[in-house]
Amino acid sequence: MHPSTRLSMIATHLSASSASAASLSSTTQSRALSSAQPPKMSSQPEHPTLLIPGPIEFDDAVLQSMSHFSLGYRSESHVGPGFVSTFGETISLVRKIFQTTDPSAQPYIISGSGTLGWDLVAANLVEAGEDVLVLSTGYFGDGFADCFETYGAKVTKLTGPVGGRPQLPEIEKALKSKKFKVITVTHVDTSTGVLSELEKLSELVQSVSPETLLVVDGVCSVACEEIAFDKWKLDGVVTASQKAIGCPAGLSISMFSGKAIKAFEARKTPPASYFASMKNWTPIMKNYEAKKPSYFATPSPQLIHALHTALTQILAKPLSERFAKHAEVSDKIKKAVTDLGLKQVASKPEDQAHGMTAIYLPETVKATELLPRLAKSGVVWAGGIHKEIAPKYVRFGHMGVSVTDPNRKDIDKALNALANGLSELGYQKA
The missing domain is CATH 3.90.1150.10 (Aspartate Aminotransferase, domain 1)
Known part of the structure; x- marks a missing residue:
């Protein structure tokens, strides 16, 4: 069955279910457990303070959100009106975290680890045989390169010295050597603690190869390092829930520009992944943000509630x-x-x-x-x-x-x- 046909059938069923469930007002109201009015915080059991580069220590209110009971009509907790509203709000909050107001930019929140973000990029934005430039500052830059090669991309890797990063002149030379579909950079490589500069890199890409998509691995940087998605003309940032965002592990969170989405839509071949396919996930994310129930694969309701709480806390201040x-x-x-x-x-x-x-x-x-x-x-x-x-x-x-x-x-x-x-x-x- 064609995915769009499947989606249409499921949407029809879910709309009917949602209408029946609308009478469950107490269920909808209980959404407050995960956002503005959390219940009385419970003290966490004594434990060693976790100060690794993720997962990190979590706020009591975020952990309390994880105990939220299942919502929805019958057993479908992820399509009930309360959860649909929470998920939709959470997607909108993700836009604010990335500092984008561009309506053509598309956020994704998918069950999975930060590594799933690599697959989203490699499976959707690049076709087999296309050239990719990977800027590596350690273990995770090398991993991103491996992911691209898994999907058949032709990878050119620029690796900085241990504790350093590739410099703009060598990046410029590489960009002028051939046409790259995508250039990727690890904003903070967790293996070295090296921070890559994004704004000047973006200016270079826009000057030398403006058709190339600039994608950032922000797993260890989003919510603790400045990322101005619109201002810096980024085309993709992938991250995860368990680091500076402060939500337990299990969610892949990403943002892609309208330019990146158009590049995906212009593919000559289908995406090389089913679960990580933008074709399957984009209508789901759009529907949820519009507060419409939708289904492709089961989300993680409790984690979404926790993420909603974490993002609400972060955005309470500038x-x-x-x-x-x-x-x-x-x-x-x-x-x-x-x-x-x-x-x-x-x-x-x-x-x-x-x-x-x-x-x-x-x-x-x-x-x-x-x-x-x-x-x-x-x-x-x-x-x-x-x-x-x-x-x-x-x-x-x-x-x-x-x-x-x-x-x-x-x-x-x-x-x-x-x-x-x-x-x-x-x-x-x-």
């Missing part, structure tokens, strides 16, 4: 304040690391992310010795994952409520634990 707070705390952490005589993987200040810090260890200290000591102090950090330097460094995630909630002392606790742990292992600043 995004500029949020970005400034992450930068302020990041500066404090970077100074403390330097004061301890340690170096960062991202060596240049302009290349250093504001939501995480990758820290080289002294030669006399092993990550396998330090991380357990941090855990005993009630702090969980991550080890290294970059294949060239993995045993030599650790990673400290500082984003979301650990940064923005003035009542939490997570950052001071972590810095004290680091200093004490190093001292216990015999390290002294030279």
Whole structure:
């Protein structure tokens, strides 16, 4: 059956179900559990403070939203009027997080991890045999390149030195060498803590190869680093729920420009994925944002409620304040690391992310010795994952409520634990 025919049949059924369910006003009203009027917060059980580059610590109200009961007509919780309204609002809130007011831009919220965002890009915006330029600053840039190759794209990869990023002159040279359908950049590579600059990169792409789509992997940057989707003329940003957005893992969240959608519609071949097909998901997202029940594949209602709460909290204040707070705390952490005589993987200040810090260890200290000591102090950090330097460094995630909630002392606790742990292992600043 043709997807559009299937969608039409399902929409007819759902509309009828929705009309019958409209009388369940108490169900609709219960949506408040996930948004403006959460129930009394419950204290979380005692646990070590999670300060890895995601998942992060979550606000009580967000976790409470996860306990929302199922909604809907009969057993169809994802098409009941209450949930349809919540999901529609959540899609609109995603537009605000990405700072876009362009009606042709299309948001997607799909059950899956951040990696699903790679598939959305590779399966829909590129056809087999087309050229893609991948700017890599570590493990996740390399992963994005692998994803494109899986779908048959011809990948050219520019890799920065460990702790650095490809520079504009070499990017310009590559763009002039051939016509690339897509150029991708990892805004913050979680393996190195390297922050890539987007605004000047976009200006370069617009100048040298304006037909090329600029796509950003923002899994570790959305909601803690500035991303101006419209202003910077981005064509795609893919992210996930469990990092700076502050919602439990399980949702792939993305935004694509009208230009990207037109590029998809101009494909000569069908998308190479079924679940990750924009052809299947775009009408669903449009319907939900218009508060119409729709179905292609089952969403995650409880996660959507949690995301609604998280986004509502974030947008209660100007995004500029949020970005400034992450930068302020990041500066404090970077100074403390330097004061301890340690170096960062991202060596240049302009290349250093504001939501995480990758820290080289002294030669006399092993990550396998330090991380357990941090855990005993009630702090969980991550080890290294970059294949060239993995045993030599650790990673400290500082984003979301650990940064923005003035009542939490997570950052001071972590810095004290680091200093004490190093001292216990015999390290002294030279």
